[in-house]
Amino acid sequence: GQQVMQIPQYQHVQEGEDFTTYCNSSTTLSNIQWYKQRPGGHPVFLIQLVKSGEVKKQKRLTFQFGEAKKNSSLHITATQTTDVGTYFCARVGNTGKLIFGQGTTLQVKP
Amino acid sequence: EAGVAQSPRYKIIEKRQSVAFWCNPISGHATLYWYQQILGQGPKLLIQFQNNGVVDDSQLPKDRFSAERLKGVDSTLKIQPAKLEDSAVYLCASSLMTSGSQETQYFGPGTRLLVL
Numbered sequence: 001g002q003q004v005m006q007i008p009q010y011q012h013v014q015e016g017e018d019f020t021t022y023c024n025s026s027t028t029l030s031n032i033q034w035y036k037q038r039p040g041g042h043p044v045f046l047i048q049l050v051k052s053g054e055v056k057k058q059k060r061l062t063f064q065f066g067e068a069k070k071n072s073s074l075h076i077t078a079t080q081t082t083d084v085g086t087y088f089c090a091r092v093g094n095t096g097k098l099i100f101g102q103g104t105t106l107q108v109k110p
Numbered sequence: 111e112a113g114v115a116q117s118p119r120y121k122i123i124e125k126r127q128s129v130a131f132w133c134n135p136i137s138g139h140a141t142l143y144w145y146q147q148i149l150g151q152g153p154k155l156l157i158q159f160q161n162n163g164v165v166d167d168s169q170l171p172k173d174r175f176s177a178e179r180l181k182g183v184d185s186t187l188k189i190q191p192a193k194l195e196d197s198a199v200y201l202c203a204s205s206l207m208t209s210g211s212q213e214t215q216y217f218g219p220g221t222r223l224l225v226l
Contacts, residue, residue, distance in 0.1 A: 033214075042201055042217040043153065088152050095166045096141060096205065098215060100152030 004032075004091050006101030014109050019076040021104035023089035031092055032072045034063060037103070038085040046074075079108050112136065114218030116202050122224045128190035131221045134183070135204030141165075142179055143215065144187050145201040153201055159185060192225045199223070 005024045013019050023032060031050045035043040047056055049065035049072060056063045060083075062075045076083055086105045090098040115134040123129050135142050141160050145153035156175065158166040162182040170177070174193070179185040189196055199220040205213040 042220050044217070045214045048214070090152070093166075095158060096207075096213065097143060097155045097158050097166055098145075098153070098203075100154070103152050 004029075004089055004099065004101040006089055006104055008104055009102060010105050010107070012107045012109065013079050015081060016078050019079050019083070019106055021074050021087050021089075021106075023072045023074075023101050025070050025091065028069045029072075029091050030069075032065060033090045033092065033098065034072075034074055035088045035090060035100075036085050037088065041085075043088060076106075079106070081108050081110050084108050114202055114204055114216055116200075116218035116221055118221055119219060120222045120224075122226065123192055124226050125194055126191040128188065129192055129223065130189075131187045131200050131202075131223075133185045133187070133202030133218060135185075135202070136206075136216055139204035139206050139216075140182075141205045141207070141213075142185050143203040143205075144177055144185070145203065145217075147199040147201055147220070149198070156187070156200075189223075192223075194225050197223055197225045 007022050033048045034046040036046055037043045047063050052069050053067045054065040060077045064073045086103040088100050088103045090100045093099050117132050121129055143158050144156045146156050147153040156170045157177045159179040162179050175189055177187045199222050201220045202218040203215040205215045207213040
């Protein structure tokens with residue numbers, strides 16, 4: 001199946017700085033999901049985007065789905081140490097299985 | 111509501127040994143998934159069940175990996191014999207609806223396997 005590419009692989013920021021991770025696909029996506037995985041933990045569902053150009057917010061997190069439904073982004077405003085972890089985008093395959101990107105690992109320096 | 115349960119949480123074995131993992135999904139969830147997550151990578155699906163039937167096992171190395179969900183509830187994943195490259199976290203996830211839907215998947219804590 002078609003993979004989703006995620007960049008950057010790592011990001012180190014000072015607490016209070018913003019952070020963005022990008023997810024790209026060569027083909028049109030029916031939807032995109034975002035997960036957060038804390039160090040030593042398991043993926044936890046954050047959100048699902050379905051509509052072209054969709055923007056959803058969860059407190060300091062802003063999720064966008066591109067107009068062409070080939071890319072998505074997650075932006076965190078004013079990062080906190082609790083934001084540390086790896087953020088994955090994933091597309092849902094035709095059986096419902098998740099096809100994950102490589103993830104972006106966020107480190108926040110206090 | 112109880113989450114997805116997995117055991118053991120950690121396992122260390124030598125290559126060529128066998129190992130088994132157990133998963134109990136959220137009550138009432140029809141679909142169960144086993145993912146393999148190698149360090150530094152995203153999870154990759156090994157096998158997907160709907161009730162007690164296999165929906166997708168295209169990425170399962172069938173010469174050494176096997177899985178079952180006999181009564182459509184809990185599931186076991188076995189590796190026999192293990193190789194060094196099987197060192198990974200094995201994640202079980204479940205979702206409420208039938209396969210093909212976009213239902214949220216809930217992940218268990220995972221089993222961390224180290225093959226020496």
